[in-house]
Amino acid sequence: MRTRSALLVAVILIAILTSAAYYYTYPRNISKSMPQHELYNITMAVSQEVEEIRNLTFKEQPQIIIVNRSWAVQEWRSSPANLEEAKMWEEIYKLTLFAPPTYNYTKTQEAVKASWIAATSGNKMYIIEENFKETGDTAYRVIAHELTHILQKHYFDPSYPSTLDGRLAITALIEGDADLTADIYCIKHNITIHKIRSLPLDDPPMALGYFPYVYGDKFVEFLYNTGGWELVNEAYNKPPLSTEQIMHPKKYLIYEKPKKVSITIAKGYQIIHRDTMGEFYVYLLIGTHLGADEASSVAEGWEGDTLVFLKNSTHEAVIWKTLWESEKDAREFYGAMRAIIEKTKRNIPHSILPPSCRLMEVRFCLQALKRSNWGLNYDSEIYN
Numbered sequence: 517m518r519t520r521s522a523l524l525v526a527v528i529l530i531a532i533l534t535s536a537a538y539y540y541t542y543p544r545n546i547s548k549s550m551p552q553h554e555l556y557n558i559t560m561a562v563s564q565e566v567e568e569i570r571n572l573t574f575k576e577q578p579q580i581i582i583v584n585r586s587w588a589v590q591e592w593r594s595s596p597a598n599l600e601e602a603k604m605w606e607e608i609y610k611l612t613l614f615a616p617p618t619y620n621y622t623k624t625q626e627a628v629k630a631s632w633i634a635a636t637s638g639n640k641m642y643i644i645e646e647n648f649k650e651t652g653d654t655a656y657r658v659i660a661h662e663l664t665h666i667l668q669k670h671y672f673d674p675s676y677p678s679t680l681d682g683r684l685a686i687t688a689l690i691e692g693d694a695d696l697t698a699d700i701y702c703i704k705h706n707i708t709i710h711k712i713r714s715l716p717l718d719d720p721p722m723a724l725g726y727f728p729y730v731y732g733d734k735f736v737e738f739l740y741n742t743g744g745w746e747l748v749n750e751a752y753n754k755p756p757l758s759t760e761q762i763m764h765p766k767k768y769l770i771y772e773k774p775k776k777v778s779i780t781i782a783k784g785y786q787i788i789h790r791d792t793m794g795e796f797y798v799y800l801l802i803g804t805h806l807g808a809d810e811a812s813s814v815a816e817g818w819e820g821d822t823l824v825f826l827k828n829s830t831h832e833a834v835i836w837k838t839l840w841e842s843e844k845d846a847r848e849f850y851g852a853m854r855a856i857i858e859k860t861k862r863n864i865p866h867s868i869l870p871p872s873c874r875l876m877e878v879r880f881c882l883q884a885l886k887r888s889n890w891g892l893n894y895d896s897e898i899y900n
């Protein structure tokens with residue numbers, strides 16, 4: 517009897533010790549030959565630590581799905597609707613001089629997807645096996661980051677506003693939160709933190725995609741240092757509304773909202789898209805053509821904007837009306853836009869109105885028939 521109970525104690529002790537060892541010493545050398553069940557084990561172990569760091573418990577077990585690169589490229593390729601939308605954005609980027617005439621936005625998007633290591637959708641986390649195994653220790657950081665997205669889904673289920681500015685702002689909160697969790701995980705395990713820290717100013721559409729990481733990280737760190745995870749959690753109930761609030765977190769704390777800007781559309785035009793581009797778009801547009809210093813000093817005065825992309829039977833056009841904190845700020849943006857138009861020599865028919873009070877409006881247009889080779893031979897007619 518004694519022997520049996522001693523044996524039982526020993527078995528329990530071994531079980532406790534094994535689970536503790538399993539918990540903290542799961543495989544640290546990811547190799548190409550690592551079997552798939554090890555990947556599951558790693559993910560489960562990381563998930564326990566993510567719960568501890570983020571101080572939230574998964575409401576249901578995350579579902580882990582291991583896939584290969586060709587599956588990911590095939591399954592996650594853009595739908596026809598996504599492609600249409602990407603094409604529309606490519607036109608807006610080119611018409612606002614944000615991207616060069618030869619830029620292929622859809623190609624950039626597809627290449628990014630093929631390089632993903634893991635991705636989440638609801639309660640599911642997909643791991644791209646080859647990419648995961650080729651990433652070394654950073655793969656652990658990616659897993660911690662993606663698992664945080666599942667926690668966010670369980671607790672906050674954030675929704676995305678319809679404007680570019682609003683979407684970038686909420687995405688910055690989401691990505692900044694996941695990055696901070698993953699960074700704490702890395703520090704705990706002495707893993708070097710490899711992450712996006714700067715913007716590719718030579719590729720503005722790509723840089724837009726980097727915003728949630730570069731600025732989101734700083735934004736969430738600011739919230740965390742101010743009020744811990746509690747303040748980060750609260751931000752999902754009181755979501756940041758603009759890239760301005762993310763770039764200047766103190767403006768988030770006082771909840772300085774972007775101002776509405778109205779545009780009157782002439783008869784005969786059909787609106788294809790209406791948006792608010794935000795301070796960060798202004799920053800990138802100026803930054804890519806005139807440098808980061810000029811971009812910061814001009815963009816800071818942004819207070820609101822509305823952009824409409826519209827067409828009639830012969831033309832497509834962009835009208836972009838911006839509102840500034842002072843007339844001086846509006847004039848600075850006017851000067852920057854004039855310099856960009858001059859510098860790019862894109863020969864896009866445009867009209868740019870000198871600021872009246874704090875408003876500044878710029879219009880670009882092109883002949884619809886020339887869409888196929890657009891960026892190269894614009895019609896010289898000025899839209900007004």
Ligand SMILES: [Zn+2]
Binds near residue numbers: 691694
């Ligand atoms: Zn993420």
